[in-house]
Amino acid sequence: MTDKSLITKAARLSVAPMMDWTDRHCRVLHRHLSSESLLYTEMVTAPALVRGGAMHLLDYSPEEHPVALQLGGSDPQELAQAARLGQEAGYDEINLNVGCPSDRVQSGTFGAVLMKDPALVARCCAAMRRAVNIEVTVKCRIGVDDQDPEEVLPEFLAQVIAVGIERVTVHARKAWLRGLSPKENRDIPPLDYDLVMRMKGLFPSLHLSVNGGITSLVQAEEFLDRGLDGVMIGRAAYHQPADLLSAADRRVFGRPGPDTTAEQAVQKMLPYIEAHLSSGGRLNQITRHMLGLFAGRPGARHWRRVLSEGAHKPDAGPELVERALSEIVTPAAA
Numbered sequence: 001m002t003d004k005s006l007i008t009k010a011a012r013l014s015v016a017p018m019m020d021w022t023d024r025h026c027r028v029l030h031r032h033l034s035s036e037s038l039l040y041t042e043m044v045t046a047p048a049l050v051r052g053g054a055m056h057l058l059d060y061s062p063e064e065h066p067v068a069l070q071l072g073g074s075d076p077q078e079l080a081q082a083a084r085l086g087q088e089a090g091y092d093e094i095n096l097n098v099g100c101p102s103d104r105v106q107s108g109t110f111g112a113v114l115m116k117d118p119a120l121v122a123r124c125c126a127a128m129r130r131a132v133n134i135e136v137t138v139k140c141r142i143g144v145d146d147q148d149p150e151e152v153l154p155e156f157l158a159q160v161i162a163v164g165i166e167r168v169t170v171h172a173r174k175a176w177l178r179g180l181s182p183k184e185n186r187d188i189p190p191l192d193y194d195l196v197m198r199m200k201g202l203f204p205s206l207h208l209s210v211n212g213g214i215t216s217l218v219q220a221e222e223f224l225d226r227g228l229d230g231v232m233i234g235r236a237a238y239h240q241p242a243d244l245l246s247a248a249d250r251r252v253f254g255r256p257g258p259d260t261t262a263e264q265a266v267q268k269m270l271p272y273i274e275a276h277l278s279s280g281g282r283l284n285q286i287t288r289h290m291l292g293l294f295a296g297r298p299g300a301r302h303w304r305r306v307l308s309e310g311a312h313k314p315d316a317g318p319e320l321v322e323r324a325l326s327e328i329v330t331p332a333a334a
């Protein structure tokens with residue numbers, strides 16, 4: 001378990017939980033680009049752990065720290081048990097998902113629909129906090145459907161703060177639970193950053209991170225300069241990991257340079273890839289997260305093509321990654 005003050009510091013910049021994207025391999029790549037940022041798992045539902053016994057969902061590598069486990073669910077006791085399992089697995093933080101737009105899955109209610117029941121969210125948080133020593137945090141929206149965010153968000157935050165939650169990330173748009181797909185729900189409801197900024201004024205001691213539509217480190221720095229405590233980046237960090245993360249340690253955390261280049265991150269991935277392959281894994285399970293590493297650089301298309309065409313083949317190994325890397329033109333030579 002990493003010290004709480006270190007996690008709080010790491011939360012100045014985090015990579016968002018993203019199902020099917022921020023799996024353990026993706027997180028190792030991100031960690032090689034930024035040693036300071038906070039990384040989130042994909043959402044794991046509490047029922048999958050507690051009723052389903054799917055403990056493999058908690059697997060991660062030690063180099064991922066600081067790393068937070070995101071849970072989905074709405075049953076306080078089940079979430080408490082799942083949080084305990086997360087703590088036992090060594091996670092640094094447990095985060096409750098109150099933002100995912102799918103309101104029901106087989107395993108029950110979770111996600112953004114819980115914005116309608118802040119008292120239940122508070123009970124869930126209280127139960128999780130009682131169950132673990134590590135920090136419990138919340139990721140939420142500004143509201144759902146026809147709710148008025150101006151009323152709903154402060155009420156929601158007040159209720160979770162009242163049960164001891166000290167850190168929240170707000171995806172600064174509503175989720176429209178009727179009529180939009182989860183993907184549309186990440187783009188169509190308008191962003192309201194000002195509302196999130198005002199929440200910092202209302203709850204000055206809450207550690208507040210903003211999420212949604214942030215596509216550059218400059219934009220992230222602006223939010224921090226304006227007084228927010230943290231910035232969480234999702235899709236941009238996934239699609240252009242080097243652009244978002246390689247300068248983060250220096251620019252966001254004040255660590256002396258030099259920045260880790262995309263090439264260095266690839267080199268650092270090679271032993272991890274070797275280990276994955278020798279334990280029976282496939283190359284493309286890792287390289288699928290690396291396709292955007294050189295986005296915008298000469299040779300990026302070749303990099304993507306070599307990996308996309310070759311990495312699924314049964315005998316594909318680290319030499320394919322090295323060959324793809326040789327297609328990249330270094331800035332000095334470009």
Ligand SMILES: Cc1cc2nc3c(=O)[nH]c(=O)nc-3n(C[C@H](O)[C@H](O)[C@H](O)COP(=O)(O)O)c2cc1C
Binds near residue numbers: 016017171234
């Ligand atoms: C493929 C994908 C999967 C996601 N899965 C989750 C999830 O499991 N839990 C969650 O809280 N948010 C999830 N999100 C939402 C992101 O965490 C984030 O809130 C959203 O993408 C907005 O941030 P961005 O504009 O920086 O991408 C997902 C987003 C994407 C693109």
